[in-house]
Amino acid sequence: MTLNRRNLLKGVAAASALPLFNIGCAGFGLSRNRQIAKGAKIRVALIGCGLQTGCMIDGVLCENLVAIVDPDPVRFDILEKLVAKTCSAAGKANFASARRFSTYQDMFDQMGDEIDAIVVETPNHQHTLPAVMALRRGIHVYLDKPLCLTVAECDLILAEARKRPGIVTQCGTYGHSFPSMKYCVDRIAEGNLGEVKEVWAYDDRCNSIYQRPAAAPPPKGMDWDLWCGGSPICDYYPETPDQDGMHPHGWHSWIGYGNGSIGNLGMHIMDVAFWALGLKDPDRVTCHDAQFALGGAWGFRDAFEFHYSTSKFGHEVTMHWWDGLNEGVPYTKEFVNKFGMPHKREHLNIPPKVLEVEKANGFENDPFYKNGVLFVGTKANLWFTHHGGYRFMPRSAGWCIPRVDRPHDFNYRRVTPMHFYEFYKAIREQREANDNFEYSVPLAKTVCLGNISSLAGKGSVLEWDGHHVTNNAEADKNVTKAYRKGWDPFARG
DSSP: OOOOHHHHHHHHHHHHHSOOOOBOOSSSOBOTTOOOOTTOOOEEEEEOOSHHHHHHHHHHTTSEEEEEEOSOHHHHHHHHHHHHHHSOHHHHHHHHHSEEESOHHHHHHHHGGGOSEEEEOSOGGGSHHHHHHHHHTTOEEEEOTTOOSSHHHHHHHHHHHHHOTTSOEEESOGGGGOHHHHHHHHHHHTTTTOOEEEEEEEOOOOOOOSSOOOOOOOOTTOOHHHHHTTSOOOOOOOOOSSSOOTTTTGGGGBBTTBOHHHHHHHHHHHHHHHHHHTOOOOSEEEEEEEEOSSTTBOOSEEEEEEEESOOTTSSOEEEEEEEEBOTTOOOSTTTBOTTSOBSSGGGBOOOHHHHHHHHHTTOTTSOOOSSEEEEEESSOEEEEOTTSOEEEESGGGSOOBOOOSSGGGGOHHHHTHHHHHHHHHHHHHTSOOTTOHHHHHHHHHHHHHHHHHHHHOTTOEEEBOSSSBSSOHHHHGGGSOOOOTTOOTTOOO
């Protein structure tokens, strides 16, 4: 079945017209025939076969993969080779038996009643519509970070999930299921750090573009119109030795398709602070730095300050966010690789406070990892990275796990299934998952607010009511976006 505008509109309208099946139970409703029979496998559809999917395929294949969606047939082949090389015989057979689609609209139309849960691993601009279509059909949703492209989309998916309390939702910030994060959260709850009013979060990415690549035809057999989805049709930029291509990874850097550096890793990094301090929506964000190199691309250096009027401990909190290249470091290929990773740690825009605490505690020769969070307490400090490493300072405040030099040293393919197990277990036990939309949407909106602050520019101070910028009408326009006809997740029948 070929997707056209009529089919697109029909798919959205059909999803909107579906009744709400909220059969009540103790604290958690039951969604439309999505209860899993004892001993049965959960029928999972995978939407998106990009680079991140390769890290997560083991978790997906823990259950019964029944459908795979991607507009680029080459991605099917690449993922199939990975499965053949690394997965069990049962996993290989399961992957081979899954039906393949170029659009999730066609998948829902043809086999929506045969799917219990979806896993969305698409570029950010294609997150919200399949999630909404699934929620309106009573299908459980695992949606990767940063959940949505805009604040308005975040509000939408939370509203849709709240209408259907029996549907299990899970954000893909897999560190939330690591025992190390729970350990640190518990120590903070016990008061080991004292009062924490200041948190410094920093990223090791520079998801930006310093030179517009030459446009080229998309890969053979790929439907570029479908890939662009609700965002404007843009040029296809292939991968080069110096720059990441628009597909399958470089979209992070482009406004309207990704969310820049903070969108790439912000939810992973700030998750521990949101959990430990019970943060929700900030009331103000200040932009201390925002440097851009190319129109249409996100900045190559950011520094924001999010202010939270309260926490679960009853006091205000300031969350600092720094990313990109250090001031004075040229934004060229000599200093950053094509995936947005600066070549040396000293090239990173690491907050001086982090370096100060690192030095004061004798870690200069064994420094903190290149991204992480520093909690500044009245009794002790804590540094944490979502890869699993942490350090209490002094050590009497808690145990320490050494930092991780590279993400792959922690072997994502072994640890990410923890988060999928939690999602699948929550479905079977008919309860909320640990990283559900109720928890993760405020964090996702903070990421999007960082984007709004960046576009407002250095020196801007934006007042925030949780949904809108209240003191800057121009900045408030970036709370939402326009959609191409047929791709609007807000459309109703």
